[in-house]
Amino acid sequence: MRAVVWEGKNKVQVSDVPDPQILNPHDAIVKVCLTAICGSDLHLYDGDVPTMKPGDVLGHEFMGEVVETGPEVKNLAKGDWVVVPFAIACGRCFFCERELWSACDNTNPNAWIADTAYGYSGSGLFGYSHMYGGYPGGQAEYVRVPFADVGPIKIYEDVRDEQVLFLSDIFPTGFMAAENCNIQPGDTIAVWGCGPVGLLAMKSAFMLGAERVIAIDRVRSRLRKAAEDCRAETINCAEVDVLEALKEMTGGRGPDACIEAVGMESHGVGVEHLYDRARAALMLETDRPLPLREAIHACRKGGTVSVPGAYGGLIDKFPIGAAFGKGLTLKMGQTHVHKYMRLLLDKIRRGDIDPSFVITHQFPLGEAPRAYRMFREKSDDCVKVVMKP
Numbered sequence: 001m002r003a004v005v006w007e008g009k010n011k012v013q014v015s016d017v018p019d020p021q022i023l024n025p026h027d028a029i030v031k032v033c034l035t036a037i038c039g040s041d042l043h044l045y046d047g048d049v050p051t052m053k054p055g056d057v058l059g060h061e062f063m064g065e066v067v068e069t070g071p072e073v074k075n076l077a078k079g080d081w082v083v084v085p086f087a088i089a090c091g092r093c094f095f096c097e098r099e100l101w102s103a104c105d106n107t108n109p110n111a112w113i114a115d116t117a118y119g120y121s122g123s124g125l126f127g128y129s130h131m132y133g134g135y136p137g138g139q140a141e142y143v144r145v146p147f148a149d150v151g152p153i154k155i156y157e158d159v160r161d162e163q164v165l166f167l168s169d170i171f172p173t174g175f176m177a178a179e180n181c182n183i184q185p186g187d188t189i190a191v192w193g194c195g196p197v198g199l200l201a202m203k204s205a206f207m208l209g210a211e212r213v214i215a216i217d218r219v220r221s222r223l224r225k226a227a228e229d230c231r232a233e234t235i236n237c238a239e240v241d242v243l244e245a246l247k248e249m250t251g252g253r254g255p256d257a258c259i260e261a262v263g264m265e266s267h268g269v270g271v272e273h274l275y276d277r278a279r280a281a282l283m284l285e286t287d288r289p290l291p292l293r294e295a296i297h298a299c300r301k302g303g304t305v306s307v308p309g310a311y312g313g314l315i316d317k318f319p320i321g322a323a324f325g326k327g328l329t330l331k332m333g334q335t336h337v338h339k340y341m342r343l344l345l346d347k348i349r350r351g352d353i354d355p356s357f358v359i360t361h362q363f364p365l366g367e368a369p370r371a372y373r374m375f376r377e378k379s380d381d382c383v384k385v386v387m388k389p
């Protein structure tokens, strides 16, 4: 079959790879009909994630048709149409039982690598390095889905593929980021980053009762999207001082909650950013946390800072004093996708939200190298790319 494979830093290509096989009684094989490139795929593309090997199949956002099931898969059958969560969970361990699906203890055969770095490993992930299990991803014609009786949800003809594809990751991720803010009626939520997750966090914040959403980014086209598609007020952080602007917009008090949807690849301006770049170059600091610091400084006393943006290593100059002094709640982590898929599918079917508004570009899978380049450079106002095998 054809698949998008990682060949090294800034190099992906479409190659012939062996067809996936049922290896375990709980597996299914899914024929992919739609897949997407995620912001976190850029961390792989940029060569920032260790334990990638040339030839690894990429992709963790995909959906398609079940073409084969292992003997223990009772709830899916050949011909079913499914969306698959990016985190692989067993459904039976201590963490799965507590709905902490992305912390599953049983799905990462290479857990020792993450154990060494973090003390504990999270679940296995599709198409996301050997440190997370080395599972071939879904930017391919076919994919093996382990624990297929636990993760995938069935969808029916009343929804379009583009509407439900993002149940695999970014919609639950944006929603969990907003849910983590413990939003009360009348709240003002500030969101750093108008990428796909940030935009879906804004929509989710309104769905959960926020009165105002303030979007922060440096890319004009993305700010426009936040304003037009998500009813957000906007701050261009390349033009104004974000902390001053937020203060002014909230009567001096600060937003009730702040969502940091940028993560470790943030582009900053000014001295602080150069300091981070220099520290990262010297390997003293691996992630560049300007928006995170800003979110902590901006948030009102007793508020919440929610972090869906991905971090992988260490940061310094973390304003723990400000966070402590204001009594902030910090919430973060890999999304527990399984917990949200059905709830959010219902919202899509009821017409409360159509997540396909984030899609700006569609390519055939064969043009993946061009799609990655465009998504990386954010050229042609690119926000989200989907690909059809």
Ligand SMILES: [Zn+2]
Pocket (backbone or CB within 6 Å): 038, 039, 040, 041, 060, 061, 086, 169, 170
């Ligand atoms: Zn993703």
Ligand SMILES: [Zn+2]
Pocket (backbone or CB within 6 Å): 089, 090, 091, 092, 093, 094, 095, 096, 097, 103, 104, 105, 106
């Ligand atoms: Zn588990």
